[in-house]
Amino acid sequence: MLRVWMLWVMLLAWGSQVQAITVGAEQPGKYLPLLEGKRVGLVVNHTSRVGDTHLVDFLLDNNIQVAQVMAPEHGFRGKLGAGEKVHDDRDPKTGVPLLSLYGATKKPTAAMLNGVDVLVFDIQDVGARFYTYISTLHYVLEAAAQYQTPVIVLDRPNPNGAFVDGPLREPAFASFVGVDPLPVLHGMTVAELARMIKGEQWIEQADELRLQVVPVANYTRDMSYTLPVAPSPNLPNDQAISLYPSLVFFEATRVSVGRGTLLPFQIIGHHQVPLGALTLTPQSRPEAPAPKLKGNTVYFKDLRQSNITGLDLSVLINTYQIFKKAGEPFFDRPDFMDKLAGTDALRKAILAGHDEAQIRASWQTDLARFKQRRRPYLLYP
Template sequence: MLVNQTSVIGRTLSVDSLRSLGVTITRIFGPEHGFRANASNGARVADETDPKTGIPIISLYGRKRKPSPDDMAAIDILVFDIADVGCRFYTNINTLYDVMEACAESGKELVILDRPNPNGYVDGPVLDMKLTSGIGKFPIPITHGMTLGEFARMINGEGWLPGKAQCKINIIPVQHYTHAMEYTLPVSPSPNLNTQQSVLLYPSLCLFEGTILSQGRGTYMPFTVLGSPELKGVFDFSFTPVSIPGKSETPLHQNQVCYGLDLRNYDISAYRKKGQINIRWMMDLYKAYPNKEKFFDKSLSKQIGDIDKLVGTTKFKEQIMAGVSEEEIRKSWEPQLTDYKLRRKKYTLYP
């Protein structure tokens, strides 16, 4: 089973549920953050043994990213059961791809226990494949509007596995689900997405990982605030990132007072109904930032990511710096975005 802390049926982990039914589980594969979600963002995760069941846990976010031939030889079926947040730069879709490749190579079936996508809309530029990386492997927009079961169908249908190999997949669908539904994850999907508000703000606020602004890592309100020490006097709201083991050990602007936006009570429903990520915050905060040459400068800190790889295009940074209107920025995402929406329809399981 490829599972983490979100793999629950009621309050019980699906591993425990299946074991209680007499299913023999020989391996647990753990993704980013580990089986119990106690590893920080991007941190390597080691192999271990689950203390409750004695089942070996093999990390797919350490020395390897996909199950080995020996791993696959020890199993009959691989069950994939992880809650996702529906974003290109959230690494669950990469893990899904890797296990599909391993299953295709070994001839084993992949059973996907599908789960709702809390960010079920489609928006953002489609990734320029010249910018592929660990935070963007597929020609899809920022919010892809699919469940992981649907995305597995797309991986097969678009021939994305090496040599256009096909993985045998068996998707257990979600009853009565539609993409228009508001859905609250019952368990935090990762240490820094610890509230429903952070999950829904994540597609917009994660883009700030490509800037000098903190998104609240190193606080207990990550991905609901934005700020920088240099915005003192511009904004009244402030927060101070600190080292938090298992969450953010060395956050950007550690132990410095950051000033900016408090989005904890922002009405998320408005732009969710629009089906759009919010790029106004990026436009407004760049305009407000006093030292603009530092805003996107990833040489200033290892915590600053590559804005081009996050957004999926080199145009966005240039547009923000040039003061291009939101309407013009959105126009530049076409026709690729509309083309993707049409392709997506072939693979959806839910209305």
């Protein structure tokens, strides 16, 4: 009986191992042959890992010539705060040149692609339109098409992949937090987005783009997925990543989302309009050099035990009502709010007193069209 039980345990372990999610970078047999003898440009950051090894080191260990690295917001090491400029540098460990795609230059130039035979994009996204890694993806694809440089996208799961929600970005509100006409939550991986950007001709010379993708193995979009590395400094854990799509709109208000504390994107608070019982004082930190309400005692509402998932408008609407009752202004950066939402309709609806059901109804037709439009580009059930 003991031998049968041990065999059953071994079979279960083998089955779970076979079914384990395997990201694109961890399937080298599918992309190393495409890189041999080529001068490779990488668009990567700290999330670009093959197990515990950074993709840069992994490629060099496999005798792949890494010509240069291009880094998005937060930099190659992922330590810079939101909005901080990324500067050109050289990796002290490998000597590989590091070029910035978050500063004066957001789209690779001809000079940056000179001497590059193929580009590899491998960055962990979180599934929200305003998370700028996919904006960098857009401009990398556009430059690659323009300069006829092949691109390989190594895919990773979308931790918010089960959700497609929110207003679509309208043309008048295009910005670096809304480059493509996507809803707030698009429910796609970076490889799927790359396919859609090309297929829908959202970039110039899209037909010239030579795109290959390495999909995630054993993945479905409704799977829960714990990111092995925090995707950016102020999204330190699963809870923050889950709350981020709903809380990011507070960045356009007088309310703090906890930047400058140890709980970014897990709490909301204000120093004059108490929202909860948790008192913290935001301070300058490497990931938040100049946080909102710095040095003030802030009364935070703790959302760590909340059941908020996807796009939840109730917390935003309810907080607006609290500020309105207190006679305090709420949206102090209306233009930024509209860029985050991709429309001014959301802000105006909240100011007009519309409830969540009314607001949600306003974007359902556009969402249905988007879901139909994206269907040919999906890689996962």
